[in-house]
Amino acid sequence: MFVSYKWLQDYVDLSGMTATTLSDKITKSGIEVEGVEKKSEGLKGVVIGHVLEREQHPNADKLNKCLVDVGGESPVQIICGAPNVDKGQKVAVATVGAVLPGNFKIKKAKLRGEESNGMICSLQELGIESRLIAKDYATGIFVFPNDVEVGQDALSVLGLDDEVLELGLTPNRSDCLSMLGVAYEVGAILGREVKWPEITKEESAEKATDLIQVNVEASEDNPLYVAKVIKDVKIAPSPLWMQTRLMAAGIRPHNNVVDITNYILLEYGQPLHAFDYDRLGSKELVIRKAHAAEKITTLDDVERELASDHLVITNGTEPVAIAGVMGGANSEVQDDTTTVIIEAAYFAGTVVRKASKDHALRSESSARFEKGVDPNRVREAGERAAQLISQYAGGTVLEGSVEVDTLTIEPAVISITLEKINKLLGTSMSVSEVESIFTRLQFGVSVDNETFTVTVPTRRGDITIEADLVEEAARMYGYDNIPTTLPTGTVTPGHLTDYQQKRRKARRTLEGAGLYQAITYSLTSKNKAVQYALDARESVALAMPMSEERSQLRLSIVPQLLEVVKYNNARQLDSLALYEIGSVFLKQDGEQLPEEREHVAGAMTGLWESNPWQGEKKPVDFYVAKGVLEALFDTLGLIGKIEYRQSEKEGMHPGRTAEVLLNGDVIGFVGQVHPTVQKELDLKETYVFELSFKAMAEAAVAPIQYNAIPRFPSITRDIALVVDATTVAGDIQKIIAEAGGKLLKEVSVFDLYEGERMEPGKKSLAYSLKYFDPERTLTDEDVTKAHEKVLAAVKEKAGAELRG
Structure with a gap:
């Protein structure tokens, strides 16, 4: 709602009140004034002129030479290009020295050899929007009625000396969609009378x-x-x-x-x-x-x-x-x-x-x-x-x-006590103060033993209950005058729980690794609900589903992420990495509601790295997905508690899938989607993982300990072991770590050989072992003693022979 400050003065006495001050008071009373526009800001030197003569410019077909009386000692010559300018008109003239919108200054000039001492203006040139100008003057200059005075300030006659308040009204304050409605509001704020237009009937x-x-x-x-x-x-x-x-x-x-x-x-x-x-x-x-x-x-x-x-x-x-x-x-x-x-x-x-x-x-x-x-x-x-x-x-x-x-609308009548008003607002207003507020708002009010019975005029259809009267009392009393209080007793500052902090860290880690967060439907079809489930249970059906495709609560997040990958691949987004931390729903025997358990899942396909100028392209593979999980486990402090074990899972590639174990318990899986499923979904090679985030977040984690950087050198020994082709490298690594004692600090596998020089049914696994003592420099004798224990252990427990 645009409110003219000068027009508002017809209904309320605004003496001693600038438009800016008034806007502040209205805003503080609960109606936001989004701005105050001074229409003539930056304009000066525009007067009303009288065109005494008009003739064709001798050197230009589209220009007119006009003699204009601007209220000075003598008329001035002005060159005007407006097609509707004519003798006898009263027009707006920007005199020499005038300033128009955009800081455009008027100077003496010569146009096609003829002197021009000013400018005859259109309304657009005075800053009025074209959409607001009457069609007769949409093109060309504006012509004033003949009763205006020559030399008078044209900005004043055009109402451009006004200021306009822009009210940002909420839908409930439709009463202020009128000048009289705003006048009631301003009258209440200032404690002044509202003057209605006088209507005479003839x-x-x-x-x-x-x-x-x-x-x-x-x-x-x-x-x-x-x-x-x-x-x-x-x-x-x-x-x-x-x-x-x-x-x-x-x-x-x-x-x-x-x-x-x-x-x-x-x-x-x-x-x-x-x-x-x-x-x-x-x-x-x-x-x-x-x-x-x-x-x-x-x-x-x-x-x-x-x-x-x-x-x-x-x-x-x-x-x-x-x-x-x-x-x-x-x-x-x-x-x-x-x-x-x-x-x-x-x-x-x-x-x-x-x-x-x-x-x-x-x-x-x-x-x-x-x-x-x-x-x-x-x-x-x-x-x-x-x-x-x-x-x-x-x-x-x-x-x-x-x-x-046939209209039967009666004013609302609401009763409220002074005690309730003060209790809700935390104020100590008196009966007379509250009564004065309702009177200033021009509500009918009667008081009986500190109980107010208020008759709300029909123009305020937004006031229907006691709380509305409390709001009116608060804003007229002044929000700034309501006392500020602090809660009494022990105050506990808000903070994230340990679980919430870990969830936030997990999101930050996965996004830092290059995965985008996805938020998918918890509702799915009966077939997809049980796919890739970590805990195989019957799915929970909705009593009134929207459709068959959204009729069951999910047991796994992976099927939804695969749908997202399929959707994006169909739109030529071939390289994609997504994750979601969300709930799955597990049916409980004898319970109506399912158990809600939080999982973390991801899906990756396409190129993981692409540096064409260096000729490098790295597609997503099992180790990329595993590496992302390793980063997540490291963030949550679980690295030493995690193991991987090869497994077969329905819907997953039998040779590229691993179970993930936390403290010996299976908490999820990571691997490649089965080629058959990839073909059904029209996907390229895609890797997924899904883990119980609840299990990871609730796992006991030792406090972070910092070790000093070693002052003494370490000694590295590499060994190549011949083992059965079915032996798992991780099992051998675990034996080495146990047998190496306190001097063995790191064990890593760095080579696998199954070539023609190996006898059938055998393979070679090579490990790098790092020994060091933070308190002293190790001797060859110390390392050899520990190393021999390692070799003896792998031979005894895994039948491994040192490769010659």
Whole structure:
């Protein structure tokens, strides 16, 4: 809502109050003022000039040489290119030295050899948006009415010396979608009276009922309809002051009748509509629901098809307006209009919103009806419009109104105690202070033993319960005046639990490794629900599923991640790495609700590294997936507790899959998706993992200990062992680590040989062993003694022979 500061002064005394100060007070009272725009900011030196002579420029076809009186000692010559400039006009002139928007300074100049001492301005050149300028002046200069004074400040006459407050209204404050509504608010804030427009009735002897009848068939959607009839209307431009106020509010002027209806909309918050009586085609207005597939051409010259739940105004036969949204072109007020019908009505917000949404017609009228208008202003707004049309369009108002009234809206009456107000706000206001607040808001209030009975005016439809009255008391009392208190007793600062910290670390680690977080559906199909499950149980079915594809709670995250990979691969995203930390749902015997357990899962496919300028490409493989998990285990402090064991799992490659064990217990798996599954999903080579994050996060972890950097050198010994082809390298590594004693610090496998020089059924595994003592330098004798124990252990426990 755009609020003109100068216009607001018509209703509330703002003396001693700048626009900026007022905006601060309104914001502190609960309605945010998003900005204050000074329309003439940066402008100066623009006056009203009188074009005394106009002739063609001798050296240019599209330029005019004008002699203009600007109120100085003598007229000045100005070269103007506007096609509509002419002798006798009153125009806006930027004199030499003037400054226009964009810091454009006017200087003396010569145009095609002729001197120019200023500039005749269009409204666009004075900073007014093109969409707000009347069509007659959309191109060319603006022409003032003849009664303006030459030499007068043009910015003042155009209302550009005003300041406009932009209110950011929430949907419940529809009462401030009008100047009078804002005036009530400001009056309450400042403790000042609100002055209403004076309405005088001058009606002819002829009655409105002689010309028109109103029949409302949809009374629930239109409980009140009032029609005023004005004859002998002369269509012309509206007064300049009215045009400038409309433009300041963001509305484009049209003609006196239409501008007056828009002016009342802004003033009272009550939308009105003007029909051309002679184009109506009948002496009856019928308000009904539209017929299915019925059509109307609206004022924007678009033919629209109506639905049976749209409310329309008709002439008894065909629609002439979509109620509360937009009028029809067939009854539009035009230059030859002489008799108008002014519609002032109360339409239900839901039916207006439905039509507005269906036709994508969001108008100033529909916005107000949707949020709610004051039913007690409907008649008064119609009377005010009739008065202004009589005054500024020379019309004759016919006696009375034609109306249908089935409206039964009563003011809300709410009781609340002083104790409750103070208790909820933490204040110590007195009875008189609270009573003063409600009185300033112009609510009816009576007090009985510290109990307030408040009658809320119908303009404040947002106030219906006690809490609303407390809010009104709080904002008028001043949020800044409400005392600040701290909680009493022991206060525990909030922090993440150990589990939450580990989850956050896990996410950071996986994302740092290059995986993107995915969030997939917990609901899946019956077949996919049990695929790749770590704990094989029956899936949990929904009582009322959306579809078969979303009918079961998942037991594993991997199937959903494979769907994500498939979706992206189909869109030419071939290299992808994803992870998800989410819940799976395990059915419990005898329990209605499943156990919810958190898992971490990932899926990777395509290239892991690609450096084309170096000719390097590394596709994802088992060791990439395992390396990502190693980084995760390291972050969670689980490295020494993790083991891998080759396994076979349905849906996984039999030779490239491993179980992951934590302290000897299986917590998940890592490996390649089975080629058959890859083919079914149209995937390339894809690797996945899924682990019980709950098991990892709840595992006991020793506190971090830091060891000093060794001062003494280490000794490395490499051994190659011949073992059976079925022997697992990890088993041999475990034997070596146990037998090496406290001097053996690291063991790693670095070679596997199964070539033709090995006898059938055998293979060679090579290990690197590092020995050192942090307290002294080891001798060969120390290392040999420990190393011989290692060789003896691998021979005894695994039948391994030292390769010659």
